[in-house]
Amino acid sequence: MTQMPTAALLSLLAAVSAAHGERVSAPLPPECAMTMARIERAMPAVEASLARLPSNSLGRTHASAIHYWASTRLGELRAQRQWETSLFPRIAQELDWMDELAAAATAGTSLLAWSEQRQVPARFAGATTAGRPVEFDCAVHLPGGVAAKTHWPLIVFLHGYTAQPTISGAMREFPAAAAEGAFPFITVAPVLPYERERAGGWEPDEVIALLDTIERVYPVDVQRVYLTGFSMGGMGTWRTAMQYPGRFAAIAPVCGSGDPATLYRARNLPVWMFHGDRDTSVPLYSSVRMKTALERLGARPLLTVYTNVGHNAWTPAYRDPRLYAWMLEHSRDALPPPPPLRTPQLIRDDYALDALCVTNAPRLALLCAAGTNSLFDVLDSPDDTRKAVIRLYVAGQPYGIVEDVTIDAPVGCTTAALSAPLVIGIPVTSTNAPAGLSLQSLPAARCVSAVYTGPLSASSLADAESVLDAFATEQALTPTSQTRMHIRYFNWRDNRGTFVIQRICN
Incomplete structure (x- = not known):
């Protein structure tokens, strides 16, 4: 590697400012300008080497991604006059890569050969x-002889929150075997810009957009794509895999947290979690509850807990060669079918579904008279106590008073599909319907039903509806958008209770 005289200087300036606890901005030293000028003079050689490569070849697409990074990043360095000194080591590493790229192209070295068995920017x-x-800077590691095979396993690695994400740091926790060339995977570690870190972390749609591009550029075996990440990246791993379960053969979240409500979507996806027992940033319980939820779904997830380890579970996890051997045991086209949904069905820590079944839908509804511009949905309760639930709207807005009816329990919201409804539990008979309404029979219908216990909110019931929809599909039924509920028990003080939720099906 070419030794740059600027690297030590930049690191020294960064250390000085860090020692004083300051965020200092300064122009890049003159040596950087000299290096950038040398790189710019060599860029025509890089572009000429690209032009000589066959169109759509691996060498051309890979080298183009490196050149795209170098040319755009060089322009960014030129355009900005002041930089935080804490970024100087990162800039030094980037200039190092650019200098090596330019030297390789000038010497006529194949850029594909130059970038094999090492981490390179793209x-x-x-x-x-x-x-x-969507655009991502990435650290890319290609195995030796990558062009000799048409299909390679792929690992997508999502880093944690850093406040200063860098290409050089994006893959820093991967094992020494990768750097030595004995790593039989194409590995891509995207860098999430700081403003997107602060905005909420990894977005599944963006991760999949990157994956689509990677699969076009490199000879990826789409049946053996593996997703992993630590901390914020572990959370991104859970979110992405649950939203796009059909894209991965296995996932390995490290010290991350996920939403148990979404696990039913990927209950046949192999999962290996890693966590430290003394993690105070993302507590161990975050992984334990995901393991418990998966087991209740009939899955067999793995969880490795490191004793006396805090948040940094990624170092021992990614240095364990058994993780990569486990990944290679799984292929998407060989995954077993998902186990049938069964109960008790854990949704989240504070609410659950039980007694999933197919039943006949209730046949009584309280319907509004013509011209009232209101919507009611009143149903018999399963235990025939004549308790019912009204979902009441006036002109699309919640309405909290029903005349001549005793209100037992003001509840809150029902489903996300409707705009902030108010649910009111009332005793209903054919003679005490609210003024202007009538109790009418409905056509017989099939539905999937479950007993829901927990808080009544738009998000919790939307989760329950998603599980019911998946269960309906398993039962060869087509769920509609219509949901009906019955109150079995409700405590309005803490907005919790037990309800029968029924999803009407065709």
Whole structure:
């Protein structure tokens, strides 16, 4: 590697400012300008080497991603006059890479051969399914002889929160075997810009947009794509895999947390979790509850707990060669079918579904008279106590008073599909319907039903509806958008209770 005289200087300036606890901005030293000028003079050689490569070849697409990063990053360094000194070591590493790239191209070295068996920078552009453009700087590691095979396993690695994400740091926790060339995976570690870190971390749509691009650029075996990440990246791993379970053969979240409500979507996906027992940033319970939820779904997840380890579970996890051997045991086209949904069905820590079954839908509803511009949905309760639930709207807004009816329990919201409804539990007979309403029979219908216990809120019931929809599909039924509920028990003081939720099906 070419030794740059600027690297030590930049690191020294960063250390001085850090020692004083200051965020200091300064121009890059003159040596950096000299290095950038040398790189710019060599760029025509890089572009000429690209032009000599066959179109759409691996060497061309890979080298183009490296060149795209180098040229755009060089322009960014030129355009900005002041930099935080804490970023100087990162900039020094980037200039190092650019200098090596330029030297390799000038000497006529194949850029593919130059970048094999080492981490190199690249920039990839893509678009989400909604058409939103996405770009990621990435650290890329290619195994030796990558062009000799048409299909390689792929690992996508999502880093944790850093406040200063860098390409050089994106893959720093991967094992020494990768750097030595004995790593039989194409590995891509995207860098999440700081502003997107602060905005909420890894977005599944963006991760999938990057994956789409990677699969076009490199000879990836799409049946053996593995997703992993630590801390914020572990959370991104859970979110992405649950939203796009069909894209991965296995996942390995490290000290991350996820939403148990989403696990039913990928209950046949192999999962190996890692966590430290003394983690105070993301407590061990975050992984334990995911393991428990998966086991209740009939899955067999793995969880490794490191004794006397805090948040840094990633170092021992990613240095364990058994993780990579385990990944290679799994292929997407060989995954078993998902186990049938069964009960008790854990949703989240504070609410659950039980007694999933197929039943006949209730046949009584309280319907509004013509011209009232209101919506009611009143149903018999299963135990025939004539208790019922009203979902009441006036002109699309919640309405909290029903005349001539005793209100037993003001509840809150029902489903996310409706705009902030108010649910009112009332005793209903054919003679005490609210003024202007009538109790009418409904056509017979099939439904999937479950007993829900927990808080009544839009998000919790939307989760329950998603599970019921998945269960309906397993039962060869087509769920509609109509949900009906019955109150069995409700404590309005803490907004919790037990309800029968029924999803009407065709």
